[in-house]
Amino acid sequence: xxxxxxTAMGWLDGDMVADEDLIMEDIxxxxxxxxxxxxxxxxxxxxANMETKAAKPYTKCMNEYSEEEQADLFEVxxxxxxxxxxxxxxxxxxxxxxxxxxxAMAGLGNYGSGSGSESGFGSGAGSGEFxxxxx
Numbered sequence: 001x002x003x004x005x006x007t008a009m010g011w012l013d014g015d016m017v018a019d020e021d022l023i024m025e026d027i028x029x030x031x032x033x034x035x036x037x038x039x040x041x042x043x044x045x046x047x048a049n050m051e052t053k054a055a056k057p058y059t060k061c062m063n064e065y066s067e068e069e070q071a072d073l074f075e076v077x078x079x080x081x082x083x084x085x086x087x088x089x090x091x092x093x094x095x096x097x098x099x100x101x102x103x104a105m106a107g108l109g110n111y112g113s114g115s116g117s118e119s120g121f122g123s124g125a126g127s128g129e130f131x132x133x134x135x
Contacts, residue, residue: 002083016079030093033100037093043085050081 006012011023027038037043054077062070 002087006083018079018082031097033096034090034093037089037096038086040089043089046085046088047078047081050084051077054080 003012003016006018007014009026010019011026012018027035029035030038051074055074058073062073065073
């Protein structure tokens with residue numbers, strides 16, 4: 001579970017309060033493709049979209065909650081959005097890093113950490129399995 005991992009890393013305390021400075025410090029030690037994915041515009045857009053989706057079922061009854069309860073709900077929505085978007089964007093950035101690393105190892109151009117594509121995805125067709133070559 002992401003929350004368990006975040007707590008073990010010191011990113012969340014027992015009250016579920018995030019240590020933003022430690023999170024950013026740790027993220028900046030990751031390969032560029034991953035740190036960029038977790039700091040970019042797409043990450044912020046993901047959070048905004050997730051918060052909107054999470055809040056949607058409550059819009060009709062939100063007036064029944066006090067301002068303090070509404071603030072608590074939005075804090076939960078924000079926490080869920082950050083957790084979900086972190087997982088998605090980390091996977092995207094990791095995919096770009098792996099693609100660039102494999103390309104560099106294969107000598108397929110000037111690739112490597114920091115030169116990832118904007119989307120983090122490649123293109124092509126295949127069976128989803130690595131080909132086995134018999135020599």
